[in-house]
Amino acid sequence: MFAWFQRLLPKTGDFFGMFEAHSATLTAAAEAMHKLVEGGPDGETLVAEIDRREDEADEIIRNVLGTVRRTFLTPFDRGAITSLIAAMDDSIDEMLSAARAIDLYEIQSFEPCMKQMTKIILEQAYATAAAIPMLRDVSRKGAQIHSLTETIVRLEGQADDEHAAGLKKAFKELSENDPMGFIVAREIYKHLERITDAFEDVANEIDGIVVDHA
Secondary structure (H helix, E strand, C coil), X not given: CHHHXXXXXXXXXXXXXXXXXXXXXXXXXXXXXXXXXXXXXXXXXXXXXXXXXXXXXXXHHHHHHHHHHHCCCCCCCHHHHHHHHHHHHHHHHHHHHHHHHHHHCCCCCCCHHHHHHHHHHHHHHHHHHHHHHHHHHHHHHHHHHHHHHHHHHHHHHHHHHHHHHHHHHHHHHHCCCCHHHHHHHHHHHHHXXXXXXXXXXXXXXXXXXXXXXX
């Protein structure tokens, strides 16, 4: 009976293709986030773009989770697949949360540290997009993948420094005369930091796959 059931299950699923499609949504959303914080008249359009990309990412993660359930043979452990795609999805979810906060508070100008953090987020997204396709040949490209994940983690450390410096500057300049302005700035910095932390989680999940399969 079990053998008959196994024959009905797909033998493989296009997990690599879905990972790569999701990483493309991360890159597109990070590009929109960077443009949003750089300022300009198209803020609403950019927030809508991030929202659209997050919807695309949600559809991809649903496909991944459904395929994991239906597929008998997977390229990696099922837990590794679901953990990686969940970490990737957290990254774009955090980007959408940041974009919605910017839209809510109607922020038109951004501090240099905020701009630098979105630049770091974009670099993390690019590094992720470079690492994901290499998982197709993880046994041979483990060292290259690890170099990229190290970059993502290093960038998260730089973002922590920008977060601390920006928050300190905002406190000095706003806490006494514009406490609401400080609260808003702190909120935006918190959201940006969560994005960089989420990308670090992606790097850690990728590294776990490398350790197990390279």
